[in-house]
Amino acid sequence: MDIIQALNWRYATKKMTGQIVPKQTIDKIIAAAHLAPSGIGLQPYEIIVVSNPEWKEKILPVAMNQAQVIQSSHLFVFAAWQNYSLERINKVFDYLNEQRNQPASASDAHRNFAISYFGKMTEEEQFHHAAKQANIALGLAVAAAALEQVDATPMEGFNALALDELLGLQEKSLRSSMLLAIGYRDEENDWNLKLKKIRKPLTELVTELA
């Protein structure tokens, strides 16, 4: 299926059937997120994958009782780095050098740029930066899901502090940034499926510099 067709097919699914998405398809959606580009290649986020109904029940009340939390097949919690610590930056470049079988000096310019770039930011700015990168990965996951005819609803209506606490994200220096409910639309009962899809006029999205 063409990506534009797929993205027209997708919508913010509000009611899902609870049917399970095959593991192979979940793996593909995750693979797309895994291949996402990120600033200086740091991939400053993790994805907590929730398919266990007991966990979904615990998450439901901190996610404004949004039905997709429990009606999804898999709930992805995107969690961004709370900060770009020196340890984290060094780990990325040490791994890069190892994988490319190259001396440390080969990535020194990028490493030093990263340390200097993030060093000028407050921790709050660092988190916002990381969460922005996470959303590129989320975009790729949404695209991959739509191409597989699987529904994917990004959701941010949740109590981030409570969710972080529940999932123990603070101990990992992570902060939840976005939810992505993966599953199948309940065609008969989802009121949102019946509504016309609206996007602002293209002329209000795009300006071409002459």
Add this chain to the structure above:
Amino acid sequence: MDIIQALNWRYATKKMTGQIVPKQTIDKIIAAAHLAPSGIGLQPYEIIVVSNPEWKEKILPVAMNQAQVIQSSHLFVFAAWQNYSLERINKVFDYLNEQRNQPASASDAHRNFAISYFGKMTEEEQFHHAAKQANIALGLAVAAAALEQVDATPMEGFNALALDELLGLQEKSLRSSMLLAIGYRDEENDWNLKLKKIRKPLTELVTELA
């Protein structure tokens, strides 16, 4: 082409040939971004499309002289709303009601939620929120480009204030959030094409809650 193959094919192109991407392909990449989901459907961003070489020359020095600015076919400047003003929020819901031929009350709950949700944020937080939404659209643009075998390099090494000034974004209450260089890789001369693609191990990206 399969999206995973496409995303494996893509990489952060550092040298481009300057060859022009057909309009139809550019339109498709933009269509993907246009269909992106966003928080409460507000689409709080615009895309400035730069293909004029004179404009690229002006942008080059404020973008750390990154060669893709001038070697790209089209440079997309993603510009996020500086704030979620009442006017902007109202415009979205007025348009929605008009397009769906429904009374104002039909979207009141969402409208009021949006006003309350963003009303609790500082203007800086509102901008970060908007820029996060813009990155979902950027992710979809990257996916669409890869599927069309067109290179797309996200770039954030630029002086945002200077770029905003140059493009007159402040007058539109926009702030540049990300660049996306669209074009074709210079296969012979791009050092980055020859390097092994590295992503952190999948086990460090994904945690499954048992």
